[in-house]
Each structure stands twice: as structure tokens, then as C-alpha cells.
Amino acid sequence: MKIHNLLFLLSVLIMFSCQNNSKDTTEKSLEQKNKTIKAKDDTPKPKYDLNTIVITDDNVVDFLTWYGEHNQEKKVQIECSCGNIEIELYNETPLHRANFIYLVKKNYFNTTYFHRVVKNFIVQGGNSDETITQKERKNIGKYFIPAEFNKTLKHHYGALASARSWENNPDKVSNPFEFYFVQNKGGAHHLDGEHTVFGKITKGFDVLDEIAQQKTDEGEYPLFNIKIKAKIIE
Structure with missing residues (x-):
């Protein structure tokens, strides 16, 4: 038991x-x-959703500052029918660098041309008469970039600078979509302090000179479209 x-x-x-x-x-x-x-x-969630962000004058500085911190690339290759141009963007102009990298990654420039050619002066790109270009601009946002002038960054031969309006623009803010290269071998120093220089050509000066040889109409538009493709190198 x-x-x-x-x-x-x-x-x-x-x-x-x-x-x-x-x-x-x-x-x-x-x-x-x-x-x-x-x-x-x-x-932690990203501060901005890159799928929905629309850039405005109100958020442009905050967004580009944030984007630049998370996207450190500064070397880009631009391809066109005349060949390839490699450029380096300056850390001294962080907002312009971030904006350019952002547009490259958005494939915006792949809808555009070198649309203005002035021999012995500049070659300008970042726009086109294609509907898709204007649509992309609308999707990205309507905004301007505050000027980032630096006395050491000048309009030497091969300099990369931002286009801007000269009318009703006392602060000399930059057009975020259009850029130009200085093609004059003596530079274009009358533009120093007027347009933000934010990069330079490191390879492809011969391509720049060939683009400058293209025939244009009276409005300085090339007679044949010089389409652009841009990609990050590093």
C-alpha cells in the first residue's frame, strides 16, 4: 500500500x-x-519616404541635407552620342551635390539632352522638349536650391555649375534640374559668385569640346538632339 x-x-x-x-x-x-x-x-524609420517625397522650397534644405548624409557618392558618368564625361562633385557644396546625386538615382537626366551649346563658352544640359521630362520635374517637385558660393570654386575650364534665372532672383538660387560645363579653356570667371560651381570634369574634356562643335540654331539649340544618360560611378 x-x-x-x-x-x-x-x-x-x-x-x-x-x-x-x-x-x-x-x-x-x-x-x-x-x-x-x-x-x-x-x-527607426527613414525621415523621408523616397517613393512619396515631393520637394518644395519649404523642405528642400532639410531633405537634401538628410539625403546627402545617407548618399555619399560624388562621382558620376554622363554618357552621350559624343562619348562619356566623368565628373566629381564637391563636398563644399553639399546641397547641390546631394541634389545631383538624387536626380541621377531618380533617372531624371536620362530623359534630357545637352540642350544649349555656346562654343567657347558653355555646354548646358538637364532639359528637353520631351513631355516625360516635364512630367518627371513635376513628380520630383517645384523648388530652388540656395546658392552655395565658395571662393575657391571657380568657373575654370571643365567646371560644373548650376543654371539659374537672372530675373527676380536676388538670392541667386539655383535651378535644380539644369547644369552647365564651362567649355572655354580660359574659363568663364565673370560668372564666379553668380552661379554655384559644384563639381568639375575629371575625364572627357575631348567629349566636351566635341559637343561644343555641334551645329546649333539661332537659339543655341543643337540641330540634332544630344541625349544624356547619367549613372553613379562611386
């Missing part, structure tokens, strides 16, 4: 122990699951 009682007591203890182990395992599993969910919830 005593043996039966002992066996019964032992079986009860075993069952209780199993139940506790099962309970502990379940609680640990739930605790781990809750930690995992909390960890996911605590993951």
Missing part, C-alpha cells in the same frame, strides 16, 4: 514538473516573441 502511495505521489510530481516546464517554455516563447515585435517596432 505504501509502495502504491509512493508511486502515485511520484507520478503527480512528475506531471506537475512537466506542466511547469511546459508553462515556462510557453512563457519564454511569448516573451521572446514580444521582444522580437518590440525590436521591429523600435527600428
Whole structure:
């Protein structure tokens, strides 16, 4: 009788122990699951959603500052029918650098041409008469970039600078979509302090000179479209 009682007591203890182990395992599993969910919830979200952001004059500085911090690239290759041009963007002009990298990654420039050619002066790109170009501009946003003048960055031969309007523009803010290269070998220093210089050609000066040789109409538009493709090098 005593043996039966002992066996019964032992079986009860075993069952209780199993139940506790099962309970502990379940609680640990739930605790781990809750930690995992909390960890996911605590993951910082990007400040801006690149799929929905529309740039305006109100958010342009904050957005480009944020974007530049997360996109450090500064070397770009521009392809056209005349060949390839490699450029380096300056860290000293962070808003313009970030904006250019952003447009390259958005494939905006792939809808555009070198649309203005003035031999022995400049070659300008970043626009076209294609409907898709205007559509892309609308999707990206309507905004201007504050000037970023730097006394050490001048309009030397091969300099990359931002186009801008000269009318009703006392702050000399930049057009975010259009840029130009200085093609005059002596530079274009009368534009220093007027347009933001934010990069330079590092390879492809012969291509720049060939573009400058293209025939244009009276409005300085090339007679044949010089389409652009741009991609990040590093």
C-alpha cells in the first residue's frame, strides 16, 4: 500500500514538473516573441519616404541635407552620342551635390539632352522638349536650391555649375534640374559668385569640346538632339 502511495505521489510530481516546464517554455516563447515585435517596432524609420517625397522650397534644405548624409557618392558618368564625361562633385557644396546625386538615382537626366551649346563658352544640359521630362520635374517637385558660393570654386575650364534665372532672383538660387560645363579653356570667371560651381570634369574634356562643335540654331539649340544618360560611378 505504501509502495502504491509512493508511486502515485511520484507520478503527480512528475506531471506537475512537466506542466511547469511546459508553462515556462510557453512563457519564454511569448516573451521572446514580444521582444522580437518590440525590436521591429523600435527600428527607426527613414525621415523621408523616397517613393512619396515631393520637394518644395519649404523642405528642400532639410531633405537634401538628410539625403546627402545617407548618399555619399560624388562621382558620376554622363554618357552621350559624343562619348562619356566623368565628373566629381564637391563636398563644399553639399546641397547641390546631394541634389545631383538624387536626380541621377531618380533617372531624371536620362530623359534630357545637352540642350544649349555656346562654343567657347558653355555646354548646358538637364532639359528637353520631351513631355516625360516635364512630367518627371513635376513628380520630383517645384523648388530652388540656395546658392552655395565658395571662393575657391571657380568657373575654370571643365567646371560644373548650376543654371539659374537672372530675373527676380536676388538670392541667386539655383535651378535644380539644369547644369552647365564651362567649355572655354580660359574659363568663364565673370560668372564666379553668380552661379554655384559644384563639381568639375575629371575625364572627357575631348567629349566636351566635341559637343561644343555641334551645329546649333539661332537659339543655341543643337540641330540634332544630344541625349544624356547619367549613372553613379562611386
